Amino acid sequence: MMSEDTRDGAASRTRVAIVGSAGKMGQALIRLVKEDAELELVAVLDQGDPMSALGAYPGAVAIDFSTPAGTLALAETAPGAGVAIVSGTTGLDDAAVRALEAASRIVPVFTASNMSVGVHVLGVLIERAIAMLGPDFDLELIEAHHRRKVDAPSGTALTLAAIAQSARGGDPRLVHGRHPDVRAARGRDEVGIHAVRGGDVIGDHTLLLLGDGERLELTHRATNRDLFARGALRAARWVAGRGAGRYGMRDLVGE
Missing domain, CATH: 3.30.360.10 (Dihydrodipicolinate Reductase; domain 2)
Known part of the structure; x- marks a missing residue:
């Protein structure tokens, strides 16, 4: 797990943690967050990194493109850390689905099988x-x-x-x-x-x-994975600071 130093003026930025950082989507997200003046990258986590590290960033949004096991660990940790979830991981098993539902009763949880x-x-x-x-x-x-x-x-x-x-x-x-x-x-x-x-x-x-x-x-x-990453970042901005609940693309787009 690697943490990013807080930058000047970061208080007005949406703080973002990337879960599944070693994958193609994770790498695209890291690159795009660093290019966006409205976002602050606070942590990157991948397989083997302790999800408990999110406890240092209450109010942040964890963007998840990992595995069903990674999503399960995130959903079990985020409520106690006060971290919102934006998850685009697919192929989830019943345990991960139930954990996301339980987490949504405490923190905002945005899920979509496709962030486009x-x-x-x-x-x-x-x-x-x-x-x-x-x-x-x-x-x-x-x-x-x-x-x-x-x-x-x-x-x-x-x-x-x-x-x-x-x-x-x-x-x-x-x-x-x-x-x-x-x-x-x-x-x-x-x-x-x-x-x-x-x-x-x-x-x-x-x-x-x-x-x-x-x-x-x-x-x-x-034709380019960046479209999914940009959609997830748009969702992260939208979900930051919202109340607990389940959200999706229909809420984000308004249709």
């Missing part, structure tokens, strides 16, 4: 398109990421699929790929979801709305 405002707008467009097109269009979601991504489907894909399920009404089934041993026509109550892994793809998400004689494709493509 554009992805949030994609979700809004999905809701509206499904409502306008009605039940006669089949829904298939395809996501692509780099070869090193561990969780599949991506957290963003699962979030978009949940939006599609809700917009369709009832409880349409999520179908993860289609194995050749399952010889059956596509059900009308399905939302298909498919994960592609390879190369250095940062993140592509497409919802296909497939009708008879026509189809629509709603797509978001990320």
Whole structure:
């Protein structure tokens, strides 16, 4: 764990701690915080660093792009430290999800499977398109990421699929790929979801709305990881000083 010295005039800045500092997102966040006069980097933590170090920075915001275990440790520590949470870690297990919920009763907790405002707008467009097109269009979601991504489907894909399920009404089934041993026509109550892994793809998400004689494709493509880091920093500024509770992109963007 490394701490950063407080700089002149830092009292008016949003104090930020980075959890998962050794990863690509952590490195992007550190670089962008240091370039932003409105932010103060107070601590960086990675695997093996004691989360208790956050106790020295009450009122700060911990930005988390780590692992489910890292998120769990942060969620268990932040309430006692008086530190807000902005978490973009995906693939969380039940223990981490429960810990974040418990933490939100004491400190503000902002979570999003994708910190891109554009992805949030994609979700809004999905809701509206499904409502306008009605039940006669089949829904298939395809996501692509780099070869090193561990969780599949991506957290963003699962979030978009949940939006599609809700917009369709009832409880349409999520179908993860289609194995050749399952010889059956596509059900009308399905939302298909498919994960592609390879190369250095940062993140592509497409919802296909497939009708008879026509189809629509709603797509978001990320071309630079900085967009996720900038979204997380925007969330950190927004959540700093707010009351306890659960927050997300809809609160940040206002839609």
